[in-house]
Amino acid sequence: TRQVIMALAGNPNAGKTTLFNQLTGARQHVGNYPGITVDHKEGLLEHQGTRITITDLPGTYSMTAYSAEELVARDYLISNRPEVVINIVDASNLERNLYLTCQFLELGVPLVIALNMVDVARDRGIEIKADKLADLLGVPVVPIIARSGFGKDKLIDEALAVAARKQSWQPRDISYGDDLDAAIAALVPKIEATHFVDGLYPPRYIALKYLENDEQILAKGKDTDPATAAELEAIVNSVCEHTTKTLDVYPEAIIADHRYGFIKSIIRQGVVTHKFDTDRLY
Numbered sequence: 001t002r003q004v005i006m007a008l009a010g011n012p013n014a015g016k017t018t019l020f021n022q023l024t025g026a027r028q029h030v031g032n033y034p035g036i037t038v039d040h041k042e043g044l045l046e047h048q049g050t051r052i053t054i055t056d057l058p059g060t061y062s063m064t065a066y067s068a069e070e071l072v073a074r075d076y077l078i079s080n081r082p083e084v085v086i087n088i089v090d091a092s093n094l095e096r097n098l099y100l101t102c103q104f105l106e107l108g109v110p111l112v113i114a115l116n117m118v119d120v121a122r123d124r125g126i127e128i129k130a131d132k133l134a135d136l137l138g139v140p141v142v143p144i145i146a147r148s149g150f151g152k153d154k155l156i157d158e159a160l161a162v163a164a165r166k167q168s169w170q171p172r173d174i175s176y177g178d179d180l181d182a183a184i185a186a187l188v189p190k191i192e193a194t195h196f197v198d199g200l201y202p203p204r205y206i207a208l209k210y211l212e213n214d215e216q217i218l219a220k221g222k223d224t225d226p227a228t229a230a231e232l233e234a235i236v237n238s239v240c241e242h243t244t245k246t247l248d249v250y251p252e253a254i255i256a257d258h259r260y261g262f263i264k265s266i267i268r269q270g271v272v273t274h275k276f277d278t279d280r281l282y
């Protein structure tokens with residue numbers, strides 16, 4: 001039988017545990033990641049003759065080294081390279097949830113979006129055009145209600161289809177404005193030239209992490225190639241000096257702003273419609 005490895009990722013409270021339980025029932029194993037108290041949960045699922053192992057990653061808002069959860073989620077993705085990542089997104093809180101999605105796109109992981117809590121969104125008069133969202137993001141989007149199990153078979157079908165394509169990681173480029181785009185253009189060739197850090201992260205992703213001042217990536221860089229690390233840090237310091245002087249912000253704030261801009265531009269293209277519930281008004 002075919003064996004497929006999937007990971008489940010999303011913001012805290014997006015419904016990850018509920019979906020994980022729906023999919024794997026009692027066939028779960030809970031442990032800890034070595035040396036830390038973050039849960040490591042794995043479950044099994046049979047779907048039309050395919051054996052699927054699903055790892056429930058810790059809930060995170062971002063993929064930078066700000067917390068143990070974020071590090072665990074990122075390290076898992078980078079070192080285990082699951083064949084597909086199911087990104088569970090809360091439909092009633094779309095903009096905020098897509099911030100993490102945006103980072104998965106930049107990392108280039110094979111992705112399927114589980115658009116969860118469509119019942120909650122509908123009750124609030126929010127309708128999301130899943131096909132339109134899928135087109136604009138370039139990844140499949142499947143509406144689900146994790147609590148009832150609605151949509152879960154279609155979700156697994158789509159996830160298996162993505163896994164079957166065996167695509168290499170294709171990082172999506174988002175523009176970060178003239179200053180940072182120029183810095184990224186200077187950083188990337190240096191990173192590419194040396195298989196910097198460990199050759200597992202897309203070069204553009206490492207460049208972004210340098211601009212975001214990501215402690216883990218900076219430390220790995222210093223460890224593996226101190227000469228290149230010093231060159232990268234010099235570029236980052238000079239752009240940092242420039243943005244703090246001219247705009248009074250650090251590059252990481254500019255990066256966050258542009259990610260939200262990218263998400264907003266997608267949502268505004270007819271992805272979300274709000275309906276007034278006239279019954280409720282009168």
Ligand code: GDP
Nearest residue numbers: 012013014015016017018116117120145146147
């Ligand atoms: P996690 O933090 O991502 O693991 O989220 P949970 O699975 O714990 O879900 C958070 C809350 O949302 C719980 O109270 C769930 O019962 C609820 N929930 C999850 N999925 C749905 C859904 O599709 N519809 C509704 N109405 N509630 C949901």
Ligand code: MG
Nearest residue numbers: 016017018059
């Ligand atoms: Mg949970």
